[in-house]
Every structure is written in C-alpha cells, then in structure tokens.
Amino acid sequence: MAFINENYLKLPGSYLFAEIARRVNAFKEVNPSADVIRLGIGDVTLPLPQVSIEAMHKAVDEMAVKETFRGYGPEQGYDFLIEAIREANYTSRGLKVDSDEIFVSDGSKSDCANIQEIFGLDNVVAIPDPVYPVYLDTNVMAGRTGELGADGHFAGVSYLPCTAESGFAPSMPEGHVDMIYLCSPNNPTGTTLSREQLEAWVAYARKEKAVILYDSAYAAYITEDNVPRSIYEIEGAREVAIEFRSFSKTAGFTGTRCGYTVVPKELMAYTKNGEARDLRSLWNRRHTTKFNGTPYIIQRGAAAIYTKEGQAQIKELVGYYMENARIIREGLTSAGLTCFGGVNAPYIWLQTPNNMPSWDFFNKLLSEANIVGTPGAGFGSCGEGYFRLTAFGDRENTLRAVERFKNLKL
Numbered sequence: 001m002a003f004i005n006e007n008y009l010k011l012p013g014s015y016l017f018a019e020i021a022r023r024v025n026a027f028k029e030v031n032p033s034a035d036v037i038r039l040g041i042g043d044v045t046l047p048l049p050q051v052s053i054e055a056m057h058k059a060v061d062e063m064a065v066k067e068t069f070r071g072y073g074p075e076q077g078y079d080f081l082i083e084a085i086r087e088a089n090y091t092s093r094g095l096k097v098d099s100d101e102i103f104v105s106d107g108s109k110s111d112c113a114n115i116q117e118i119f120g121l122d123n124v125v126a127i128p129d130p131v132y133p134v135y136l137d138t139n140v141m142a143g144r145t146g147e148l149g150a151d152g153h154f155a156g157v158s159y160l161p162c163t164a165e166s167g168f169a170p171s172m173p174e175g176h177v178d179m180i181y182l183c184s185p186n187n188p189t190g191t192t193l194s195r196e197q198l199e200a201w202v203a204y205a206r207k208e209k210a211v212i213l214y215d216s217a218y219a220a221y222i223t224e225d226n227v228p229r230s231i232y233e234i235e236g237a238r239e240v241a242i243e244f245r246s247f248s249k250t251a252g253f254t255g256t257r258c259g260y261t262v263v264p265k266e267l268m269a270y271t272k273n274g275e276a277r278d279l280r281s282l283w284n285r286r287h288t289t290k291f292n293g294t295p296y297i298i299q300r301g302a303a304a305i306y307t308k309e310g311q312a313q314i315k316e317l318v319g320y321y322m323e324n325a326r327i328i329r330e331g332l333t334s335a336g337l338t339c340f341g342g343v344n345a346p347y348i349w350l351q352t353p354n355n356m357p358s359w360d361f362f363n364k365l366l367s368e369a370n371i372v373g374t375p376g377a378g379f380g381s382c383g384e385g386y387f388r389l390t391a392f393g394d395r396e397n398t399l400r401a402v403e404r405f406k407n408l409k410l
Contacts, residue, residue, distance in 0.1 A: 016378035049313035055304035077104025084306040108246035108259040123178035128170035130383030190341015205240035217246040238264040325391035331402035346391040
C-alpha cells in the first residue's frame with residue numbers, strides 16, 4: 001500500500017490562480033462572446049528584449065555546431081551570467097556578493113518554494129498576511145505548519161498582519177520565530193519596506209538567530225531613490241538573509257524561466273545540538289542534487305540584459321508597465337476607489353467598495369465589466385476586503401479596463 005503525504009490534504013481548496021482560471025473558464029463557457037480583460041495573474045504581455053532574442057538565436061546556432069555545442073552545464077549557472085548579475089546588481093552598488101553565493105535557477109517561484117527543504121520541520125515560520133501563496137503552501141506541504149484552524153490560520157505559523165494603518169508593512173512577531181518571509185516590492189500589495197523597516201528586521205533576525213527569506217523579484221520596478229533594491233544594503237544582512245531575484249518581470253522571462261538566489265557564506269543555521277552549519281553549502285547540495293541547471297540558451301538571453309543596450313531595453317519595458325500602473329492607480333482613484341501600490345511595483349491593491357467580500361467583487365467585476373483581477377482573500381485573511389490588479393496588460397486593454405471601472409455601478 002502506498003501512502004500519501006497527508007500534509008497536502010491540509011491545503012484549503014485549489015491553488016489561488018488555478019481557482020481564478022476555473023471561474024473565468026466557466027464564465028466564458030456561458031458567455032463565449034464576452035470581451036474579457038485579464039488583469040489578474042502577473043504575466044507579462046510585451047515580447048522579450050531584442051538583445052535577449054539575438055543572444056538566444058546565437059546560442060541556438062552554437063548548439064548546432066560540435067565545437068560550440070554544450071550539454072550539461074554547471075548547476076549553479078554559467079560564469080558569464082553569474083558575473084554579469086554580480087557586477088550589475090551588487091558590486092556596482094557597493095555590495096559584497098561572491099560569485100559562488102549566486103545560484104541561477106528556473107525562476108524565483110521555484111526557489112522560494114524549494115528553499116524550505118534545507119530547514120528543519122521544527123522551525124517556527126513567520127509569514128506576512130496577505131502574501132504570495134507559495135510561501136505558506138510549501139511549508140504546509142512540508143509539514144511545518146500544524147493544523148488549519150477555523151479562523152483560516154495554521155496553528156504552527158506566526159502570521160504577520162499587513163494593514164493599511166501600517167502601510168501594509170508586516171508587523172513584528174510577538175515571540176520567537178526562525179524563518180521569516182519578506183517580499184519587497186510586495187506581491188500583492190504593491191508596497192515596499194523602507195530602509196528603517198529592513199534594519200529592524202535584520203536586527204530582529206540577528207537577535208533571534210533567525211533567517212530572512214527575502215523575495216526581491218520586483219526590485220527593477222522601484223522608482224524611489226530611498227527604497228532599498230537589495231536587503232544586502234542593510235548592515236548585517238549577509239549574516240541573516242537569503243535573497244531571491246527573477247528575470248520574469250524584469251525582462252519578460254515568464255515563459256523562458258530564469259532567476260537566481262543569493263546565499264551568503266556568513267549565513268548560518270543550527271543542528272539540534274547547537275552546531276552552526278552554513279546554509280550556502282546546504283543549498284548547493286540541494287541544488288546540485290535536484291536541479292540540472294538552467295538551459296545555456298536561456299542564460300545567454302538573461303546575460304544580454306546586462307549589456308548597455310540590454311539595460312536600456314529593460315528600462316523601457318519596466319517603464320511601460322509602470323505607466324500602466326499609474327494609469328490604473330489614477331483612474332481608479334478618480335472613480336472613487338481607494339488604491340495602494342503602483343509606485344514602486346506593478347501591482348495596484350484596491351479596497352473593495354462598500355466592504356464587499358473580495359470573491360464577491362471578483363464575480364461582480366467579471367460579470368458586469370468582464371475584467372479579471374485577484375481577490376485579496378486568496379492571499380490571506382488580512383487580504384479580505386481588498387483586490388489586486390496587475391499592470392502587465394497591454395496599454396490598450398489597460399485603458400479600456402479603467403474606463404470599465406469608471407462605468408461600473410459600485
């Protein structure tokens with residue numbers, strides 16, 4: 001008899017975006033002529049930067065010649081990409097990150113999900129609420145969270161409420177925690193953590209010997225100079241933080257898949273006997289065992305964005321989506337809705353009108369305006385009463401969606 005991992009049975013319902021797709025498909029079956037505008041899932045709509053296309057074409061040609069063909073590459077990533085990442089995102093900003101601390105992968109979602117494998121099941125996990133579902137769900141799957149309570153919270157998780165009163169910054173844990181998930185710029189709220197707030201988190205982690213799992217997938221969207229692009233801008237962060245980055249939204253790689261994780265050598269966790277072990281070595285062991293490396297062709301495309309031409313092209317790409325964010329934020333505000341985010345992130349977090357439950361607002365928006373967004377309740381109980389829209393649509397649909405909002409009876 002084969003037994004299942006019963007932790008999967010603790011997961012409530014289906015994955016958030018799968019449920020959204022199910023509801024939209026059901027609506028389309030009944031209303032096949034409906035002109036649905038999708039501002040729900042955070043998928044890009046612009047093509048890859050031209051420098052990436054050219055680099056990948058060249059790499060494909062290399063694969064057709066014996067002398068330049070490549071089979072298995074280094075699991076951690078090719079040096080040409082690692083050094084480009086290191087120089088552009090860290091060294092040029094005066095931040096210390098060594099080449100062997102960067103691990104190239106198929107995207108930050110995978111890394112954020114898989115990182116928990118190198119931690120013991122007895123660790124207390126702190127997770128913001130609302131938050132990107134992958135952080136919580138993967139810890140549930142591992143058996144680290146305890147049972148699901150009637151309030152929708154898992155008994156073994158320390159939830160960090162993010163409310164409008166705090167600018168949607170997660171509150172500090174009331175007691176001790178071991179693993180802390182932070183996301184800035186934030187998905188779903190579109191807000192950021194200030195330097196002072198990150199300093200407080202680093203100080204807490206150092207005091208408690210905790211580890212911060214810092215999702216910085218949207219760093220390229222930061223427009224304000226005083227917002228940190230990396231947690232390693234904070235003194236002492238190398239001792240307590242792992243950073244995740246992605247090419248998905250920075251360069252449109254949602255379909256080509258590339259990201260990376262930084263694990264500093266100073267970062268330690270402990271055996272039950274109190275012996276310190278560096279997490280970089282453990283992640284390297286996990287990475288090389290379970291991952292054969294991001295394809296050479298994809299890595300060449302990713303490295304191309306760090307050229308002078310590439311930097312100009314991704315700046316234009318990011319600027320396009322951030323203009324969409326401005327259009328949505330200002331348009332919805334003028335329609336009388338309360339909005340957050342959209343300044344340093346491609347997400348707008350709006351308060352549902354008249355205290356409407358977020359799934360009810362989803363249904364209303366889909367049926368009356370043919371617009372798809374993401375209910376805040378899908379990101380956690382503190383997300384109830386809010387709704388996420390993405391700026392990743394094309395300009396025409398973004399403008400049309402705003403006009404539909406203005407005509408919606410709220």
